[in-house]
Amino acid sequence: MELPYYPINDFGPVMKGLVIGGLGIFHVFLAQFAIGGGMLMCYFQWLAAERRHALARQFVSSYFQYLVLFSFVLGALTGVAMWFTTIQLSPRTIGLMVDQFHWIWATEWTFFVVEVVSGYAFYRYSAQLDDRSRMRLLQFYTVAAWGSLFWINGILSWQLTPGTWSIEQPQLWGGFFNASFWPSLLFRTVSSMATAALVACVVINTMPNASRDQRKELINKTANFMIPMVLMPLLGAWYLAVFPDDSRSWVLGGSPAMSLFMGITIGASLLIGCYALIGLFFQKLYINGATATLLCALAFGATAGAEFVREGVRKPYTIRNTLLSNSITPQEVAHLRQIGSVTNDPYPLRGAEQLPTEQLRLGARVYRFQCSICHTPSGVNGLTHLTGSWNGEQKRLMIAQLQMTKPFMPPFAGNAEELEALVQYLEWLSADRPPQWPTRHDPQILQQINEWLIEAGTATAVDKAAGRGPAE
Numbered sequence: 240m241e242l243p244y245y246p247i248n249d250f251g252p253v254m255k256g257l258v259i260g261g262l263g264i265f266h267v268f269l270a271q272f273a274i275g276g277g278m279l280m281c282y283f284q285w286l287a288a289e290r291r292h293a294l295a296r297q298f299v300s301s302y303f304q305y306l307v308l309f310s311f312v313l314g315a316l317t318g319v320a321m322w323f324t325t326i327q328l329s330p331r332t333i334g335l336m337v338d339q340f341h342w343i344w345a346t347e348w349t350f351f352v353v354e355v356v357s358g359y360a361f362y363r364y365s366a367q368l369d370d371r372s373r374m375r376l377l378q379f380y381t382v383a384a385w386g387s388l389f390w391i392n393g394i395l396s397w398q399l400t401p402g403t404w405s406i407e408q409p410q411l412w413g414g415f416f417n418a419s420f421w422p423s424l425l426f427r428t429v430s431s432m433a434t435a436a437l438v439a440c441v442v443i444n445t446m447p448n449a450s451r452d453q454r455k456e457l458i459n460k461t462a463n464f465m466i467p468m469v470l471m472p473l474l475g476a477w478y479l480a481v482f483p484d485d486s487r488s489w490v491l492g493g494s495p496a497m498s499l500f501m502g503i504t505i506g507a508s509l510l511i512g513c514y515a516l517i518g519l520f521f522q523k524l525y526i527n528g529a530t531a532t533l534l535c536a537l538a539f540g541a542t543a544g545a546e547f548v549r550e551g552v553r554k555p556y557t558i559r560n561t562l563l564s565n566s567i568t569p570q571e572v573a574h575l576r577q578i579g580s581v582t583n584d585p586y587p588l589r590g591a592e593q594l595p596t597e598q599l600r601l602g603a604r605v606y607r608f609q610c611s612i613c614h615t616p617s618g619v620n621g622l623t624h625l626t627g628s629w630n631g632e633q634k635r636l637m638i639a640q641l642q643m644t645k646p647f648m649p650p651f652a653g654n655a656e657e658l659e660a661l662v663q664y665l666e667w668l669s670a671d672r673p674p675q676w677p678t679r680h681d682p683q684i685l686q687q688i689n690e691w692l693i694e695a696g697t698a699t700a701v702d703k704a705a706g707r708g709p710a711e
């Protein structure tokens with residue numbers, strides 16, 4: 240059983256998981272704008288064809304320019320950037336995802352291609368087309384855009400709730416149509432529609448030859464697209480209900496960061512929803528460009544919070560029960576405890592010459608392999624901040640029993656020498672990287688670490704609490 244090692248890039252004081260998460264938030268927001276935008280365009284094209292609003296046609300053209308500019312250009316750039324960062328930070332996870340869902344990714348890409356081609360065709364030729372063809376093209380665009388969400392949603396929701404799929408019995412459709420598939424798809428569809436409508440309110444304010452009354456009418460029409468937001472509490476509760484128990488407990492208070500983000504998402508969505516329903520739908524208020532932009536920013540905040548929670552609750556896994564966050568499988572932990580986690584890691588350490596001893600270099604490599612996806616040395620979620628006030632013994636115990644220290648961390652997957660090297664590395668960092676540092680190989684300490692490691696076992700906290708071995 241030889242586990243694969245990959246070169247892992249380093250992003251300085253920014254946590255690696257945060258790099259993927261941060262990019263993901265932008266990408267999701269832009270993608271949802273593209274999806275909801277398509278639906279909104281179809282609706283306004285229909286209004287135009289039925290001659291229900293004088294400016295509907297002009298609106299479709301101006302909105303589409305924003306759609307192309309933002310969602311095509313930035314969406315494509317952040318999409319490529321996502322691939323580029325995930326292969327540098329979590330190659331084993333993305334590799335397994337591509338491996339298992341090969342044809343589904345391919346299908347998703349096909350939909351994406353149709354989306355881009357029909358969108359570009361509309362952008363380039365819509366002025367020359369009659370209403371029927373314009374509608375056709377927009378329908379193509381919309382089905383393709385929503386379709387790519389449909390496909391990707393199955394893969395992303397599978398990471399948290401893998402359904403009847405397992406690595407031994409990889410049932411493709413059982414994994415794809417997993418427990419969180421539908422709540423996640425519906426929730427995203429509703430938030431796509433709301434996002435598109437909010438952007439529409441900004442765009443309407445930029446239309447040069449529309450009178451205030453005409454703008455107001457257009458805005459009231461877009462408000463229809465925010466009405467489905469009343470379903471959000473229900474869909475959100477459904478989503479939360481199908482979370483694994485431990486993941487749900489993080490959100491409901493177990494992890495202050497996640498509870499806070501969840502709170503921000505709910506609060507921001509509630510504010511937007513109330514404004515849309517009471518102000519725009521019932522009172523038919525006008526909304527100016529500045530307010531509309533502010534609401535868009537609020538929607539971005541809501542999306543950011545929701546994505547943060549979605550990525551966060553997967554811990555300690557990137558693929559539930561199959562791959563831990565640090566790209567080690569639950570079954571490999573016991574083996575790595577025997578042979579050492581970085582014994583076979585062939586990749587050189589960046590800046591190795593700045594570390595005074597071999598033990599510190601070992602510690603740095605253990606940190607890189609097992610901890611760096613969620614921690615930095617002294618930046619975001621920095622280990623020197625978290626352990627700065629602890630004495631050596633405390634550090635050894637807490638790291639040896641990592642999954643019990645915080646149940647969303649994976650079990651420590653190395654041997655006692657590696658753990659001691661990691662502790663020395665943390666103490667050296669906390670001491671401000673002095674040029675000299677003693678090497679410690681106290682057999683009594685190593686013996687104690689070993690006992691703690693055995694006591695903690697190799698299963699995650701959830702499996703351990705349920706009396707199971709590593710993800711049986």
Ligand code: HEC
Nearest residue numbers: 554555564565609610613625626637638644645647648649
């Ligand atoms: C899956 C992501 C993840 C991995 C991998 C991970 N950690 Fe953590 N760790 C966290 C999070 C999140 C926290 C919580 C920080 C907080 O409470 O503010 C944390 C907290 C800690 C704490 C503080 C615990 C406390 O009770 O205050 C220590 C110490 C720690 N981690 C050490 C490590 C070490 C050492 C490794 C590698 C062997 C590691 N972690 C791997 C996510 C992770």
